[in-house]
Amino acid sequence: MEQELTRAVPYVVRTSGIDGHGLFATAAIRAGERLTEYIGEKISKSESIERCKAGNNYVFHLNDEFDLDGDVEGNIARFINHSCAPNAEAEVSGGERIWIVALRDINPGEEITFNYGYDLDDYRDHPCRCGTDRCVGYILAEEYWVHVPQTG
Numbered sequence: 001m002e003q004e005l006t007r008a009v010p011y012v013v014r015t016s017g018i019d020g021h022g023l024f025a026t027a028a029i030r031a032g033e034r035l036t037e038y039i040g041e042k043i044s045k046s047e048s049i050e051r052c053k054a055g056n057n058y059v060f061h062l063n064d065e066f067d068l069d070g071d072v073e074g075n076i077a078r079f080i081n082h083s084c085a086p087n088a089e090a091e092v093s094g095g096e097r098i099w100i101v102a103l104r105d106i107n108p109g110e111e112i113t114f115n116y117g118y119d120l121d122d123y124r125d126h127p128c129r130c131g132t133d134r135c136v137g138y139i140l141a142e143e144y145w146v147h148v149p150q151t152g
Helices: 045-053 142-147
Strands: 011-015 021-025 034-038 041-044 059-061 066-069 088-093 097-102 111-114
Touching: 021 111, 041 045, 045 059, 045 066, 097 111
Parallel strands: 088 111
Antiparallel strands: 011 021, 034 097, 041 066, 059 066, 088 097
16 A cells, blocks of 8 residues: 655745745655655656657656656645655655655755755756756766766
């Protein structure tokens, strides 16, 4: 049986120093805790490509056949910004659902972030503004960091 959210929502959307709006903890969150589900419209890979080309930044890989377009009302997870030193991660469950899970304890007031995991395609078009000591300068999956010039 899948773990569902078991307590009141421990976060709020507000202005972020990283980019636009962000999701911020309003209570202590424990490592391993599911924060929210990334919800949206289930779309084909071909539709996903078209929406991304049109500038939709909320499309999330779901499985080999489908993606999830999170640019929908009610998807609070779409406000989570990228970080090169994230405190949460996206976890695909059964190829059908995406959960945002705390990687470590998160303190009240702290912005909730995860690594968007972009690949090397056009990485220069996706600068990172996370500001962490580990920032590689681009929104990239950590496995690709060795392939880009270091910024610091």
